[in-house]
Amino acid sequence: MHRTYSMRNNRAPTAQQVATPPLPPPPPRPAASSARAPSVPHSFRRTAAGSFGPEMSRKLAQLVKMEKNVMRSIEMVSSERREVAKQLSLWGEDCDDDVSDVTDKLGVLIYEIGELEDQFIDRYDQYRVTMKSIRNIEASVQPSRERKQKITDSIAQLKYKDPNSPKIVVLEQELVRAEAESLVAEAQLSNITREKLKAAFAYQFDALREHAEKLAMIANYGLSLLDLIDDHPVTPGETRPAYDGYESSKQIIIDCENALANWTFDTAAVKPTLSITNTSILEEGAAEAAEEEWADKEEAPVEEEPKTVVA
Amino acid sequence: MHRTYSMRNNRAPTAQQVATPPLPPPPPRPAASSARAPSVPHSFRRTAAGSFGPEMSRKLAQLVKMEKNVMRSIEMVSSERREVAKQLSLWGEDCDDDVSDVTDKLGVLIYEIGELEDQFIDRYDQYRVTMKSIRNIEASVQPSRERKQKITDSIAQLKYKDPNSPKIVVLEQELVRAEAESLVAEAQLSNITREKLKAAFAYQFDALREHAEKLAMIANYGLSLLDLIDDHPVTPGETRPAYDGYESSKQIIIDCENALANWTFDTAAVKPTLSITNTSILEEGAAEAAEEEWADKEEAPVEEEPKTVVA
Numbered sequence: 001m002h003r004t005y006s007m008r009n010n011r012a013p014t015a016q017q018v019a020t021p022p023l024p025p026p027p028p029r030p031a032a033s034s035a036r037a038p039s040v041p042h043s044f045r046r047t048a049a050g051s052f053g054p055e056m057s058r059k060l061a062q063l064v065k066m067e068k069n070v071m072r073s074i075e076m077v078s079s080e081r082r083e084v085a086k087q088l089s090l091w092g093e094d095c096d097d098d099v100s101d102v103t104d105k106l107g108v109l110i111y112e113i114g115e116l117e118d119q120f121i122d123r124y125d126q127y128r129v130t131m132k133s134i135r136n137i138e139a140s141v142q143p144s145r146e147r148k149q150k151i152t153d154s155i156a157q158l159k160y161k162d163p164n165s166p167k168i169v170v171l172e173q174e175l176v177r178a179e180a181e182s183l184v185a186e187a188q189l190s191n192i193t194r195e196k197l198k199a200a201f202a203y204q205f206d207a208l209r210e211h212a213e214k215l216a217m218i219a220n221y222g223l224s225l226l227d228l229i230d231d232h233p234v235t236p237g238e239t240r241p242a243y244d245g246y247e248s249s250k251q252i253i254i255d256c257e258n259a260l261a262n263w264t265f266d267t268a269a270v271k272p273t274l275s276i277t278n279t280s281i282l283e284e285g286a287a288e289a290a291e292e293e294w295a296d297k298e299e300a301p302v303e304e305e306p307k308t309v310v311a
Numbered sequence: 312m313h314r315t316y317s318m319r320n321n322r323a324p325t326a327q328q329v330a331t332p333p334l335p336p337p338p339p340r341p342a343a344s345s346a347r348a349p350s351v352p353h354s355f356r357r358t359a360a361g362s363f364g365p366e367m368s369r370k371l372a373q374l375v376k377m378e379k380n381v382m383r384s385i386e387m388v389s390s391e392r393r394e395v396a397k398q399l400s401l402w403g404e405d406c407d408d409d410v411s412d413v414t415d416k417l418g419v420l421i422y423e424i425g426e427l428e429d430q431f432i433d434r435y436d437q438y439r440v441t442m443k444s445i446r447n448i449e450a451s452v453q454p455s456r457e458r459k460q461k462i463t464d465s466i467a468q469l470k471y472k473d474p475n476s477p478k479i480v481v482l483e484q485e486l487v488r489a490e491a492e493s494l495v496a497e498a499q500l501s502n503i504t505r506e507k508l509k510a511a512f513a514y515q516f517d518a519l520r521e522h523a524e525k526l527a528m529i530a531n532y533g534l535s536l537l538d539l540i541d542d543h544p545v546t547p548g549e550t551r552p553a554y555d556g557y558e559s560s561k562q563i564i565i566d567c568e569n570a571l572a573n574w575t576f577d578t579a580a581v582k583p584t585l586s587i588t589n590t591s592i593l594e595e596g597a598a599e600a601a602e603e604e605w606a607d608k609e610e611a612p613v614e615e616e617p618k619t620v621v622a
Binding site: 005006007008042059060062063066067069070073074076077080081083084085086087088089090091093094095096098099102103104105106107108111180183184186187190191193194195197198201202204205206208209211212213215216217218219220221222223224225226229230231233234235236237238240247248250251252253254255256259268269270271272273274275276 | 317385391392395396398399400415417418522523526529530535542546547
């Protein structure tokens with residue numbers, strides 16, 4: 001993890017870091033060039049987003065496009081994963097009964113990972129679309145800021161050129177209206193940014209929690225499938241005892257299927273250990289919830305009602 | 312999950328499936344064509360592997376190449392994830408203090424996901440290389456099978472053409488030697504395939520378990536970072552109280568870092584529920600281990616000594 005606890009600047013190295021300087025970065029993997037270099041549509045999507053649209057929303061517009069790239073790449077992993085699952089089963093078909101059955105079942109599990117990745121992408125898209133709505137409010141606030149600035153500039157110019165112009169009064173009235181509009185717009189920006197940012201990352205992290213826990217489950221069931229392979233070494237000419245694991249392997253897949261189907265946020269196994277309680281920073285009314293089990297508090301961000309007053 | 316519990320054939324539909332036919336597959340995502348279509352190097356790698364080399368090892372050779380594609384795609388996800396992390400932090404920098412701090416810290420967590428993905432790729436490669444060694448033994452066994460077949464054919468031909476030829480005796484002696492060699496080769500194939508298959512998937516699933524549990528942890532810490540954002544809606548003109556979450560957000564990152572660093576297979580949270588015990592199919596001597604906690608049995612496949620007698 002970043003020792004600086006920030007993505008933005010590199011802090012001065014600590015005494016400990018000076019004493020044991022980090023190893024130089026490993027050389028890049030040799031044959032990686034083809035995949036490492038982002039594809040043409042990926043780079044285009046990303047660069048284009050940074051060059052068009054209202055300036056205020058460009059950084060976020062670029063982020064939204066970059067997230068599209070992440071999604072596309074996960075999609076590719078997912079479809080390649082399913083191909084691999086089929087090929088594994090295909091290879092195993094020519095092998096002895098135990099290897100054939102187990103590789104087929106491993107294929108089922110790996111295919112399932114691909115399916116879960118596909119579901120994850122859909123939920124990741126919800127996150128992305130929610131971030132997009134912040135980009136939209138950013139883009140819509142910019143004209144009101146610009147209008148206010150333009151009127152202010154016109155007044156200053158007129159006062160210098162023709163201090164008694166009757167237009168000054170008109171412009172000053174216009175400025176008051178523009179300022180009121182701008183105050184509303186800024187409050188909207190502030191409220192919506194916060195509401196949507198929280199909702200977006202609650203989507204992303206909830207999707208990730210579910211996806212990750214399910215993957216860990218599949219890996220566990222996969223490991224127990226391996227026990228069905230008879231790896232007792234044979235001597236030349238010796239034949240292996242007949243394979244009788246068909247029922248067991250099928251049962252492992254059924255168990256895995258049930259475990260995946262029954263997973264909920266309440267039964268989530270991985271829990272964080274926090275060394276501080278966040279009571280001070282929770283909104284009023286939610287304070288008592290903080291006393292409760294962390295797992296319960298967890299789901300709050302997705303379920304909470306939008307509370308924007310001026311949206 | 313595949314209701315047939317097999318990747319190979321589609322079983323006749325069950326009564327329940329006939330009663331409620333599955334929905335037609337969803338239309339493909341509209342703009343996905345650019346990423347869904349495998350890239351040129353990816354397709355080439357895969358097709359080439361299926362066309363060259365000894366026929367016996369082609370299916371597995373293709374699998375090994377396809378796994379390389381999976382690795383390359385995960386690499387792309389990983390590098391794009393890190394780009395996203397930087398961009399998120401960059402966008403947040405212009406926002407209010409709370410949003411700025413939280414997005415920066417979210418960036419740190421997402422960057423860490425990218426780093427973990429990179430580590431996962433290295434361990435996935437171990438799996439791939441282990442599968443490759445099965446491909447190698449398959450390729451090396453083929454010549455001995457072919458030689459045996461060739462001698463058998465020659466003897467049959469000679470017996471038909473010239474039943475009293477003295478060459479028949481010589482060839483029959485040669486056949487006995489070839490059969491002995493072939494018996495050894497087949498035993499090697501049988502032993503090494505099983506040993507390496509178990510080792511390979513133990514690598515993959517152990518790597519996946521660790522990766523997935525760490526991802527779930529990060530998601531949990533990410534969710535608690537979101538609590539630091541003040542999403543109490545403000546009215547136009549109202550200013551938000553000053554942000555005082557810097558210590559809390561830093562502490563969450565430190566807690567997450569410690570949790571990741573302290574993760575071991577013994578502390579793994581996700582455990583499978585098996586409805587059968589595999590005692591019958593475990594090798595002798597390991598039976599008592601099956602009585603123990605599942606978590607302990609888990610690590611056996613990676614640690615176990617290679618037991619090949621004829622390799």
